[in-house]
Amino acid sequence: MNTRVLEIRKGVLNKNDELAATLRERFTAAGVIAFNLVSSPGTGKTAFLEKTLRAMREAGLRVAALVGDLETDNDARRLASSGAPVRQINTHRCCHLEAAMIAEHLEGWDLNELDYLFIENVGNLVCPSSYDLGEKLRIAMLSVTEGEDKPLKYPGMFNSADIAVITKMDLAEACDFDRAAAHANIEAVRPGMRIFEVSAKRGMGMAQWIDWLVQLRASADNQRSHLR
Amino acid sequence: MVSSDYGALKVHEVRLRVGALAGVAKDALLFCYDIATADTTLAGSKLVVNEVPxxxxxxxxxxxxxxxxxxxxxxxxxxxxxxxxxxxxxxxxxxxxxxxxxxx
Structure with a gap:
């Protein structure tokens, strides 16, 4: 019998990464822009998404959403009131979404009928950062009530994101929200990240956000036509 | 299981590489390792965590x-x-x- 060191060099999350890569290929092939929304519980992901879906539907855009929670389908029902196709993913004991859950819950949907897919992750700023869902862009959200230093406390998540959204801006004054500090902290952990400021409740900043989504679609379409 | 794929009779040690942004707490991982590996081919093996910056x-x-x-x-x-x-x-x-x- 021999005792020896065996080199493995395999990612622990290899299986998830492979599934996510497959999803990304499917999204790209169908021309769907997929987003992964991450934040703490209570930041307002669902309220933001509800208003986003509603505005996009009114503008005639083809949008759908998957929403993850440990339990209940409350969020899916809220989001479905926008008229967009929505499915709830109940993770039960799991604190994050994984690529396999996304693949499973897309079954029966024709991705060619969609331009945008929003995936609302489980409220958690730690574990979801390690799980690629095949998204094009990861959106890290932060509300004015949480404190400006959240990005510094969770650099792994904010660094992994592509876009930051600051929510509940209507409460900024009441919370003595230090806008400059929040922007500086986001910039510190993710230099150059685009930041949106919104109030889903009052509508502030939502038009700019929707305009940006429309432009994103247009530039994606341009790229696709160049590739053909 | 990797160990049986490679024809291992017994695993003494598993070396894991964990980046500072991996979202993994070394202490928590070490704490649960013995419990998680009990009754598996990894039972009794040692987990060595190599933290990288x-x-x-x-x-x-x-x-x-x-x-x-x-x-x-x-x-x-x-x-x-x-x-x-x-x-x-x-x-x-x-x-x-x-x-x-x-x-x-």
Whole structure:
């Protein structure tokens, strides 16, 4: 019998990464822009998404959403009131979404009928950062009530994101929200990240956000036509 | 299971590479390892966690630099901001120390 060191060099999350890569290929092939929304519980992901879906539907855009929670389908029902196709993913004991859950819950949907897919992750700023869902862009959200230093406390998540959204801006004054500090902290952990400021409740900043989504679609379409 | 794929009779040690941005707590992992591996081929093996720092690429220095402050993604030498992460999200099984049948 021999005792020896065996080199493995395999990612622990290899299986998830492979599934996510497959999803990304499917999204790209169908021309769907997929987003992964991450934040703490209570930041307002669902309220933001509800208003986003509603505005996009009114503008005639083809949008759908998957929403993850440990339990209940409350969020899916809220989001479905926008008229967009929505499915709830109940993770039960799991604190994050994984690529396999996304693949499973897309079954029966024709991705060619969609331009945008929003995936609302489980409220958690730690574990979801390690799980690629095949998204094009990861959106890290932060509300004015949480404190400006959240990005510094969770650099792994904010660094992994592509876009930051600051929510509940209507409460900024009441919370003595230090806008400059929040922007500086986001910039510190993710230099150059685009930041949106919104109030889903009052509508502030939502038009700019929707305009940006429309432009994103247009530039994606341009790229696709160049590739053909 | 990797160990049986490679014909291991017994696994003595598992070496894991964990980046500073992997979102993995070393202490928690070590704490649960014995419980999680009980009644498996890994039972009784030792988990060795090799923590690796974040390395980013500085476009001004044109070099990879090790980041010491996770609250500041800037070159530690010239202070240029960088989003170009070259290492730090790693979560990888590097190697296992096994007993195997002697090859004839």
């Amino acid at each position: 974040v390395i980013l690429y500085c476009s001004v220095c044109r070099e990879e630099k090790e980041l010491t402050d996770l609250q500041r993604f800037r070159c530690p030498v010239c202070d240029t901001p960088s989003g170009d992460i070259r290492q730090g999200r790693d979560l990888e099984i590097e190697s296992i120390l096994i007993d195997e049948y002697a090859s004839t």
